[in-house]
Amino acid sequence: MSTLVIDKAGPTRKLGSMSRDRAWALRWSYFFLVLFAIFFLTPPVYMLITSLKSSAEISAATNPWWVFHPTLSNYVELLTSNQFLRFFWNSSIISIVVVIVTMLISIPAAFALARMKFWGSATLATGVFLTYLIPDSLLFIPLFKMLAMIQDFTGITLLNRWYVLVFIYPTLTVPFCTWIMIGYFASIPKELDEAAIIDGASWLQTLLRIFIPVALPGLIAATIFAFTVSWAQFLYPLVFTTSVDQLVLPVGITTTLIKGDVFNWGQIMTGALLGAAPPLIIYAFLMDYYIAGLTAGATKG
């Protein structure tokens, strides 16, 4: 009886079998969390370690987990290389334009699907979700052929041009963003738009002045998703672009920094780290939105 009372008083007390169990559970939890954190963080940490080494130190058989002569030469070299900056620029402009295009398509569609019940709206919502499940590796070959055919037909160069990715990436971002925006819009109480209707707002005003501000967290989550997906996309640019000046970061780093059999690992790791930086920085500052967007996909809109 007394142990029960003590336990209720708080787990910090040393007495009582239940609080002792809990203290041990906590210790074990931390122990395993540290193990898993090491597993999860080893590659990025190793990236950082290698990026601070000179080529000489990398090829010397010293302890790979330690930097004996730290140097920023890899960073300086990459950040002054026109080629690398070109990749960075291509990636940035594509991702930003894709985010804007995605929002312009997703938000109105999600608003219509969440609030205006019309013929086929339920089917369309389901279709959007199914589209989200279609992977890039199923579509890259027909898309490649389609682009080649359109190019032959119209004379407009599409293959080996970065801007074609701006049209292709929304197929990856729009379905998911629409889906989670449907969810966020649907969670806004119906009375809120009724109040807006009575206040004299039109559909457009309701969307712009009520729905978008109220669903702002969802909008941020969707934006983060669209940006990170565009930034990380590897298969489509690998297939559709080949000239060095048209490449985006992931493809550029994997294809140009690996020259034949010569691996300049210091620069590769630096490039990979710089390529991972924008999503990591966004994640560091907007973690809660990032996670909200991640978990929102599993609920019906």
Place this chain on the structure above:
Amino acid sequence: MPPGMSRQGALALRPHDKGVDRSPASSFIFRQKAHSMADVVVQQGRLVRNARPRKASGLRNMLGRKSTVAFFLTLPLILLIALLVLYPAFFSLYLATLNKAMTKFVGLGNFTFLFKRETFWMVVKQSCIFAVTAVVFKALIGFIVAHFVHNIPGKKQRKWRGMLLVPWVIPPAMSTLAWLWLFDPSYSAFNYTLSFFGVGPIPWLGETFWARFSVILVNVWYGAPFFLIMYLAALKSVPDQLYEAAAIDGANWWQKIWYITLPMMRNIIAITTLFSLIVTFANFDIVRILTSGGPLDTTHLFATWAFQVGIQSSDIPLGACVSLFMVPILAVAAIFILRDVSKRGNEA
């Protein structure tokens, strides 16, 4: 404010107000309309039913207007899906029936050709081994780590969760490069460490078994945090009272997991697993960067082999054919996801 004041105030204000200014005029029109309609009703013998078509048509107009607006709002979405997802998907079916130069219709020729190739069956086998093993380990690690995170005090959870999700945030093409470096045949940091325990050197990417192990390891590393986050969210949604009730009923920790946690999380586990199965099955980046399918094509997945055949060897029809073999498995998983997601929607 004395009674009547506000009304007078309102009257004084009305001239400023375009919206209200308009309303007497418009309601006048409606009154006219109502009168004429009333006449019709009287002529038709004062049957209430006769007044119905007017309401119905008014309603239909409104519905018509609303669905027109909705149509235009969803039009870009529909166009995008139709032109850049559905059309290529069907175009892929057509492509798969052509010969390599895409000049001749060969029917199922590409398919029968694939069935005769040993590499194809190896890709089928490896894709299944890769996807199933990776998903099982991702799910297990995600579940276990989610429990550890859930166990520790609330304030510290944020920090740990933030650290543990990092692999999911880094673009996979970038992080796989780090793994490639860790697996490097001559400078592998893993082999360096293992040499202190008298183990190795391990040919991480050089031998079939270890290469298959490595691509799965990297995929588990990349995908486990996603499970962790999903499970953690699900764990938090289980009400504490259920555990308290179970504790009073005498359940131990294992019984709590088996009788409360798992049933409550059943749906989210199913959705996450199926979703991950699709993504893993269709994976491209990791294998492409780590092994490019080697050694001797033993680590190829559908996606990487389709890329090699279709783009690098320029046999587009055969490449399309290879990637189409993903469809049945994706479709089955998608159907189950859809079922679970709508079930989850109904519960909420």
Place this chain on the structure above:
Amino acid sequence: MLMADVSLRKVIKRYDDVEAVRGIDLDIADHEFIVLVGPSGCGKSTTLRMIAGLEDISDGDIMIGGDVVNDVPPKDRDIAMVFQNYALYPHMTVAENMSFGLRLKHYPKAEIKARVTEAARLLDITDLIDRKPKQLSGGQRQRVAMGRAIVRNPKVFLFDEPLSNLDAKLRVQMRIEIKKVHQKVRTTTVYVTHDQVEAMTLADRVVVMNKGRIEQIGTPNELYHKPATRFVAGFIGSPAMNFIPCRLEDAGGTLQIRLTDRIAFALPSARAARYNALPRTDKLLLGIRPEHLTESHAHLGSGVESFDTVLDVTEPMGMETLVYFGLDGTPVCGRVDPNAGAKDGAPMRLAMDLNNMHLLNEETGAVL
């Protein structure tokens, strides 16, 4: 002068094959406070939403200020509505919430400010004007929702169960607040609630609805003392009116009412005259409110009859004690003085005031 009367003519609402509202006729005078009350699903909210224009009407006419508004969109009906969950825009401050409608209509800035200030003063929320809804308590949100309605100076206020999200104490307070505001601004008001106490305390006239129809329209006192149907009699008043199966009997020239084999009362002469023509075989119900079933005194007035019973349960309420007992299996509730010595399971002598009885037809539910 702007007239803000509201009329409903044979208004019907159908959803597919279900009729939610089955022909409502109602005239609401300018400045009047009308409460629609009834159990959930009785069509009261649908009726209100049809007046607001948020639901299309399937048949009939709705008129505001003499104009048929069937096809007029809500914003042109010159109405304002207060919702059950307040429906405050969460991203706007109190002032922005209140002025949103005016800003959409491009009112001059100075005028918007004047109106918001005036409404805030009226509702005593001047200090809260720059806060977001999240930072407000339930009662404060309620005031803001009312403020949003007031600033628009509409012809009609519509309230959709505005107090049901508040706790009991606050509900009483806000009820008084709403009444005060109406006394000041005198705007025609239609108020929907399922709470009969709210209906009684607020309304000039109460409309009792059931299953899509109007059961009775009347002042609170009319409904309480002269209910037209069994539904109204049972719905209005708490604890609810008792209905005891009974029949009429002639006993030696006087008309008496028999409740059980043991208990029968002679009817007061006024009542006897009214009910004399009824067939003695009809199955009837005696409707009697708990406050007319009290402890017995030595000197009972005329028409007050006493009887003995055994109490099942007693509920001391402080200023009175509710006693529950059975009459031939029918549970009956009475209200006695706390000092009358009522005890669980104990016998007690009670008195029934037949001057305040109602007689109902068991089959039709009509009050005779």
